[in-house]
Amino acid sequence: MPIVVRLDVELAKRKMSVGEFSERVGLTPANVAVLKNGRAKAIRFSTLEAICRVLDCQPGELLEWVDEQATQ
Numbered sequence: 148m149p150i151v152v153r154l155d156v157e158l159a160k161r162k163m164s165v166g167e168f169s170e171r172v173g174l175t176p177a178n179v180a181v182l183k184n185g186r187a188k189a190i191r192f193s194t195l196e197a198i199c200r201v202l203d204c205q206p207g208e209l210l211e212w213v214d215e216q217a218t219q
Contacts, residue, residue, distance in 0.1 A: 151211045155183045157202050171201045 158168055169179045174194065181187050195206055202209075 149213050149215050151213050152182050152185055152187065153209055153211055154179070154198070157204055157209060158183075161202060163202075168201065172197045 158165070165176055165179050165183075169176045172179075172194070174182075182190070195209075198209065199206060
């Protein structure tokens with residue numbers, strides 16, 4: 148998938164556990180895992196806003212576009 152979610156990197160920078168993060172954002176740990184593992188097909192803006200608020204970051208720090216054609 149050309150959009151890579153860098154949630155794991157941001158959590159590690161803040162030394163925040165998935166459990167603490169999921170509780171503060173209002174997501175289940177299973178849904179956090181879906182995001183972290185790149186299996187999410189979509190994300191609501193309200194969820195993205197909550198994630199950015201909890202991590203004190205910008206969406207661009209969480210999401211990265213990767214050109215798959217350039218890597219092939």
